[in-house]
Amino acid sequence: MTIVAIVPAAGKGRRMGRDKAFLDLGGTTAIERIAHSLLAAGVDELLVVRSHGAAPLPSLAIAHRIVLVTGEGDMADSLRAAESQLDASCATVVVLPVDHALVEADTIAAVAAQAMRTGTAIARPTFRGKPGHPVAMRREAFAAIRSPGIVLRDLVRMDWSKVRDVPTANAWVLADLDTPQDLESARAALAATPGSVVEHMRRHRSRRSYSPAPLMPGQLDRLVDAARYASTSSFIQAYAVVAVEDPVRKREVSKLCADQKHVLEAPVFVAICADLHKIAAACSQHGQTVQAQSFELFLQATIDAALLGQNLALACESEGLGICMIGAARNHPIELARLLQLPASCYVAFGMTIGTPTDEPLTRGRMPLAGVLHREVYEAARTATVLVGADVSMRDWAARCNEQGGYQGRLVNLDKGWTDRMAQLWGERSSYVAARANLVAELKSLGFDLR
Numbered sequence: 001m002t003i004v005a006i007v008p009a010a011g012k013g014r015r016m017g018r019d020k021a022f023l024d025l026g027g028t029t030a031i032e033r034i035a036h037s038l039l040a041a042g043v044d045e046l047l048v049v050r051s052h053g054a055a056p057l058p059s060l061a062i063a064h065r066i067v068l069v070t071g072e073g074d075m076a077d078s079l080r081a082a083e084s085q086l087d088a089s090c091a092t093v094v095v096l097p098v099d100h101a102l103v104e105a106d107t108i109a110a111v112a113a114q115a116m117r118t119g120t121a122i123a124r125p126t127f128r129g130k131p132g133h134p135v136a137m138r139r140e141a142f143a144a145i146r147s148p149g150i151v152l153r154d155l156v157r158m159d160w161s162k163v164r165d166v167p168t169a170n171a172w173v174l175a176d177l178d179t180p181q182d183l184e185s186a187r188a189a190l191a192a193t194p195g196s197v198v199e200h201m202r203r204h205r206s207r208r209s210y211s212p213a214p215l216m217p218g219q220l221d222r223l224v225d226a227a228r229y230a231s232t233s234s235f236i237q238a239y240a241v242v243a244v245e246d247p248v249r250k251r252e253v254s255k256l257c258a259d260q261k262h263v264l265e266a267p268v269f270v271a272i273c274a275d276l277h278k279i280a281a282a283c284s285q286h287g288q289t290v291q292a293q294s295f296e297l298f299l300q301a302t303i304d305a306a307l308l309g310q311n312l313a314l315a316c317e318s319e320g321l322g323i324c325m326i327g328a329a330r331n332h333p334i335e336l337a338r339l340l341q342l343p344a345s346c347y348v349a350f351g352m353t354i355g356t357p358t359d360e361p362l363t364r365g366r367m368p369l370a371g372v373l374h375r376e377v378y379e380a381a382r383t384a385t386v387l388v389g390a391d392v393s394m395r396d397w398a399a400r401c402n403e404q405g406g407y408q409g410r411l412v413n414l415d416k417g418w419t420d421r422m423a424q425l426w427g428e429r430s431s432y433v434a435a436r437a438n439l440v441a442e443l444k445s446l447g448f449d450l451r
Contacts, residue, residue, distance in 0.1 A: 001091035002044040003112050005134075007034055008078040009098040010051040010069050015179050019055060020098045021048075023183060026190040030101035030177070035060040040105035041112065043094060047085060049078040076151040083145050092116055093142040095152060096134035099176030102186055103134060107168045111136040114164050121162035122155065125173040131165065132173030188222060192318040200317050205363050207322030208262040208408065210355035214245075215268060219319070220354075224270075227312035230304075238301035239308045240275035242340045242348075243268055249339065256336045257351060258328040266353035271329060271336070272309040274301035276345035276447070292345045293449040305349040312352065322357030325350055331435050333442045345447035362404070364397045367418070391417025 009021045009031060016023070021031040028036075031048065038046055039062040046064035048057060051071025069081045079095065086093070092115050094108060107125050114123035115136035123136045135152065141162070144155055156163055177183055195203075224241050232238070244250050245268055253271075254263040263269055276297065280290035291297060313323045329336060329351035336348050366372075371386035398412035406412060425432055440450060 002087070002089045003042065003092045003094060004045045004047060004086060004090045005038045005043045005094040005096055005108075006047045006049065006079060006082040007031070007096050007098055008049045008075045008082075010049045010054070010071050010073075010078050012051075012071065016177065016183065017180065020177060021050075021057060022055070023101070023177060025101060025186060029058060030098055031057055032060060033101050034096060034098065035062045035064070037103065037105040037108060038062050038094075038096070041108035043108065043112070045087075045090075047082045049082050074151075076145065079142075079145045079152065083142060086139070090139050092136060092138060094134050094136045095142075097176065099178060100133045100172060101177060102170075102172035102175075102189065104170050104172075107166075107170050107173060108134055110166045110168065114166050117164075119162065120164045121159060123164045123166055124156065125168045125170070126165045127168055127171050127174050130174055133176075134173075184222060184225065188226060188315075188319075191216075191219070191222075193320045195318075197314065197318075200314060203363065204313070204317065205322075205361045206324040207353075207355075207357035207359055207361070208260075208324055209357060209359035210262060210266040210322065210353065211358050212265075212267060213356050215321070215354070220268060223312060223315045223319070226315045227308050230307040230311040232304050232307070233300040236279060236300060236304065238275055238279060238297075239305045240273040240277075240346060241308070241312070242271040242273065242342070244271070244340070245269075252339055253336070253351070256329070256332040256339065257326050258331060260326065260328060262324055262353050263326060263351070266324075266355040268354040269326075270312070270352045270354060271340055271348040272305050272312070272350050272352060273342065273346050274298070274305040274349045276301055277343040280345050290345065292447055293451045295450055298443075298448050298450055302349055309350060309352060316354050320356070321354055322359075324353045326352060330439060333439065334445060337446055342446070347443060347446045347448065361407070362397060362400050365393045367393070387419050391419055394418040394421070 011020065013020045021029065023030040025033050035046060043062065046060065046062050047067050048064055049067045049069055052068050054071070057066070065085065067082045067085050069078055075097065092112055094112055096103065096108065111123040111125055111134060114120055115138055121138050121141040124131045125134070126132065135156065137155065141155060144150060144158065175182065177186060220243060228237070244253055250264055250269055253269055254260060257263050276290060276292055280292070283290040309325070313325070316323050327350055329348045333347050337346070340348070368386050368389040370382050371390065394417045395414060398414050398416070401407045401412045402414070443450060
């Protein structure tokens with residue numbers, strides 16, 4: 001007795017703008033990916049429902065047949081056409097729409113196995129309690145699709161006592177490929193390295209050595225496209241990203257950013273800008289003048305840029321890239337704005353290097369959680385204890401670094417803790433403060449007449 005999968009793929013893909021069977025998912029078409037998953041799940045045969053005149057499918061890894069329909073009907077019509085072509089040996093049917101091409105083989109195998117158990121007629125996967133695809137059915141339960149007007153969900157509802165849910169960790173049982181945005185999400189998921197967002201956050205390290213290999217074609221577009229979904233105050237979206245890949249321009253950027261070698265070495269430097277230019281244009285379009293002197297608006301734009309930048313960092317790291325934030329982009333804001341041809345009311349809040357890292361720096365850890373998380377009120381009484389913990393953590397990191405030859409080629413001072421470093425960086429002899437002593441005046445010249 002065999003397991004047969006039916007893949008309805010006769011739709012026009014109007015919202016997607018193309019035939020879904022041929023969607024490129026990480027270098028493999030959707031239908032090829034489905035075929036490999038079905039084969040790995042132990043499915044014996046695949047019936048692909050296609051419309052008359054549709055392009056021929058590529059060679060598939062699993063035994064398959066094509067069922068032709070007019071292309072004007074819905075999925076139920078496709079299922080009826082496929083049901084009429086089932087061989088007598090078919091015991092179990094798995095319905096997997098082409099829209100769900102990212103469903104994994106283990107999920108397919110699990111619902112098929114459940115459908116064959118005594119007392120079960122239909123099995124469906126669930127993600128966080130919500131049912132999705134593929135749906136597996138005994139042949140006799142699926143035969144009810146022959147009745148006019150019956151759709152797939154009707155089969156499930158006919159006898160709830162024989163329906164079994166199979167929990168899965170695969171979110172793609174719910175999310176189909178219906179729009180170009182869905183496709184971009186799917187491609188991003190395929191490109192991402194394994195691990196949760198929280199895991200990537202805890203693994204973060206600033207990377208200061210890079211391979212010269214460029215990013216994959218279209219990768220930067222995809223990453224920035226995802227990053228722009230960061231939260232934004234009042235939907236102002238007051239940010240812009242200027243990507244610099246030209247070696248000559250990147251050399252000039254590096255000079256303006258304290259001559260940091262990784263700015264020059266990384267295949268991409270991005271300037272994350274707080275951008276009021278578009279808002280100014282919007283105001284002008286309606287006969288008004290943007291209030292660029294507003295400190296509140298300046299703050300909103302800067303926070304917007306920071307949120308987008310952090311989103312971009314996480315997106316890069318999820319795909320195995322390394323990043324380093326470049327605060328030195330504020331050392332010469334006027335010159336950098338001129339180099340990047342920024343319009344008025346736009347400044348580089350910070351930069352970021354992006355590329356394939358070649359270093360493996362130790363994570364520094366962070367200040368004790370008690371110094372960050374307060375409940376109900378700020379508990380300043382903890383500060384002394386927290387600072388002790390911060391010093392211990394910093395000295396521990398320094399010791400581990402020195403065991404591996406130091407940090408960026410130099411041994412780290414084991415006597416200095418976090419508090420020593422903060423006093424040096426931000427006390428009255430701060431080189432950071434001195435380097436940016438004119439920042440407010442420079443921002444005013446860039447169109448932020450702060451008051």
